[in-house]
Amino acid sequence: MRIAAYHRYGSPDVVGVEEREEPQPGAGEMRVRVHAASVGSSDAAGRSGTPWFARLAFGLRRPKNAVLGSDFAGVIDAVGPGVTRFAVGDRVFGATGADGGAHAEAIIVSERAAIVSLPDDVAFDAAVAICDGAMTALPFLRDGGRLRPGMRVLVIGASGAVGSAAVQLAAQLGAEVTGVCGPAHVELVASLGARRVIDYTQGDPLQPGATYDVVFDAVGASRFRRARRVLADRGRYLTTVPSWAIMLQQLTSRLGRRRAVIMFTGLRSADAKRPDLEELAALAASGRFAPVLERVLPLDDVAEAHRIVDTGHKAGTVAITPVTQHQEAS
Missing domain, CATH: 3.90.180.10 (Medium-chain alcohol dehydrogenases, catalytic domain)
Known part of the structure; x- marks a missing residue:
């Protein structure tokens, strides 16, 4: 072979x-x-x-x-x-x-x-896209962000594998989603369910103004110290990219009113992953999630x-x- x-x-x-x-x-x-x-x-x-x-x-x-x-x-x-x-x-x-x-x-x-x-109506390439993006996005939003209907979510890197999945899944969970991406992907992110899309070449999404219950950085383009400025009380900052700083902040932020969260979703057990794979495949088969x-x-x-x-x-x-x-x- x-x-x-x-x-x-x-x-x-x-x-x-x-x-x-x-x-x-x-x-x-x-x-x-x-x-x-x-x-x-x-x-x-x-x-x-x-x-x-x-x-x-x-x-x-x-x-x-x-x-x-x-x-x-x-x-x-x-x-x-x-x-x-x-x-x-x-x-x-x-x-x-x-x-x-x-x-x-x-x-x-x-x-x-x-x-x-x-499922027969999910293509092979769509299936691996589920694994590549949604299998990270789902536990981050559900378990790390404790996402609930009506919450406001900022997704940084909203056009990537994890980010595009996060926009769709957050919208499915009833959140109000703002996506951050480059100019070439603004229309794509809007089509995935983001109510608002920020072109990062035209504005800083972490400038004080709007506030969010969850800031999900899917590409490691931000830092918790800056994201705190736009986090609501009890808000959570999620990042997929590990660093010594975020490891420490995950511990120290437990004492404050805004939390930093890093997760290693790929290290979860097979028993934990299988139900998520089945749920995401069902969403894709029904047309409610498009990898x-x-x-x-x-x-x-x-x-x-x-x-x-x-x-x-x-x-x-x-x-x-x-x-x-x-x-x-x-």
Whole structure:
């Protein structure tokens, strides 16, 4: 089978397509033919080895695992002894977490992993966009922000994978959403359910004036100290980007009237992730949630996918298609 592999840290060009023997599932395992996989910011960090703390997960001197990719969607084509939740031919999607391995034509996963059935009317590339963005946005808003109907939410980075999901999910939860993005994506963010959209090239969204119950920075473009100026009493500042400052502020802000929150949603257990995957898939199948895709590229263009992610200006998710529908049919 073909895989996208890298053996040293560096630019997108360190990732290339190689051949590897097709894996076989063991007891309690399944082999999934990967029809789509996301290439996200965590993959870019793992490939480049930056920022420094990325190497704590991916390897201090060189990559521990040659194949990146956590979010995947595809069709089960083999099962090992003892598998009862799924069968050959099932459409599934999920995430491998820190183990990676999804940037390949096939991947071995445990049936107890963060994997669920994929509704027939949700496309494979849309499914990996759910994993890439909404699986971060949902627990941040629900658990970190304690979002309730009528609350006012500011989403910074509202056109990205996490931000575009956050705008839609916050609106679904009954919040009044303001999105922050660049000029090229103002119409997109408005179409996702934001009542107001701020073009960050035209104004500072953290200037005192409007107040918000939740400020969700999905791209690490702000700081808690500045965001406090627009947070309402008992308001919460959420960020997906870890730093020593936010770690300390999460502790110290518990004593104040405005909270700083950092979460590591990818480290949640498979048991915690599966209900969210099922809920989000149902929302997508019903048309109430529309995963946003920037580009869908073949496996051979995996380096280009990394280049798009590195720009920091994509709208939604970048996906690759290791196995195409034509290949599956043949």
